Amino acid sequence: MLIAAVIAFSGSSQDSGAVQTKPAGKAPEKCSAHKAVKFYAGRIAYWRAKSGAGTGPHPGATPRASCPRYLAHVLKRKAYELRTGYWRWFTYHYAWSEWLPDKWQRIGACETGYGQRPGNWRHSNSSYEGAFGFAKSSWDSFKYRADPKAGPYPADAWQATPRQQYEVALAIYRAYGFSGWGCRGA
Numbered sequence: 001m002l003i004a005a006v007i008a009f010s011g012s013s014q015d016s017g018a019v020q021t022k023p024a025g026k027a028p029e030k031c032s033a034h035k036a037v038k039f040y041a042g043r044i045a046y047w048r049a050k051s052g053a054g055t056g057p058h059p060g061a062t063p064r065a066s067c068p069r070y071l072a073h074v075l076k077r078k079a080y081e082l083r084t085g086y087w088r089w090f091t092y093h094y095a096w097s098e099w100l101p102d103k104w105q106r107i108g109a110c111e112t113g114y115g116q117r118p119g120n121w122r123h124s125n126s127s128y129e130g131a132f133g134f135a136k137s138s139w140d141s142f143k144y145r146a147d148p149k150a151g152p153y154p155a156d157a158w159q160a161t162p163r164q165q166y167e168v169a170l171a172i173y174r175a176y177g178f179s180g181w182g183c184r185g186a
Contacts, residue, residue, distance in 0.1 A: 031068075031069075033068045034068065036075075036076065037075055040072060040075035040078070041075055043075075043082075044075060044079045044082055047082035047083050047086050048082060050086055051082070051089055092150075093161035093162060093163040093164070094161060094162055094163070096163075096166070099163075099166075100118055100162070100166060103186075104132070104166060106183075106186035107119075107132060107178075107181055107186050108131040108132055109186070110182075111128075111132055111182070111183050112128070112133050113131065118131055118162070119133075121158075121160075121161075121162050121165065122158050123158060124157075124158035129158040130157030130158055130160060130165045131162070131165055132166075133183075134157040134169075136156070136157075138180070139156065139157040142168050142171040142175070143168050143171075145171040145174075145175075146164070146167035146168045146171045147167045147170075150163045150164045150167045151164070
């Protein structure tokens with residue numbers, strides 16, 4: 001609460017030099033930063049968990065002694081950075097319509113998509129997995145030759161992101177061309 005100090009000097013000998021305080025004319029200031037700190041701490045935890053980084057320690061406790069506007073500002077920026085980082089990651093791995101070449105979309109549609117492009121990314125049966133119909137032995141052999149930027153690669157192709165499946169398919173293509181696929185003519 002803000003208190004305005006008013007110094008009043010009285011002419012009487014009893015009050016001379018006494019300091020009197022009076023509350024300010026306006027209502028006490030409410031701090032909305034506490035609510036913002038709680039909100040942005042939650043957003044940080046959400047985007048960390050969504051990107052696989054785990055929740056980890058984050059400032060959830062807010063000091064009640066003062067208004068933490070600066071802390072709210074810092075948490076807002078951090079939440080924004082985590083959100084944009086997540087969308088960058090998501091676009092890199094899952095926005096296949098932006099980066100997957102037409103030839104690979106046709107191969108995926110032929111192999112596991114039943115004519116639907118780009119194929120079924122989660123396809124799994126006893127022999128073949130993923131949109132490009134990887135044999136389990138091929139996936140195990142070539143995932144180590146694929147671009148490490150897209151890694152770490154999961155144990156099975158159907159668990160991989162579209163980018164990871166594409167990178168392993170490129171590694172097989174570099175070794176054997178399109179001869180590794182039954183739908184190479186698609």
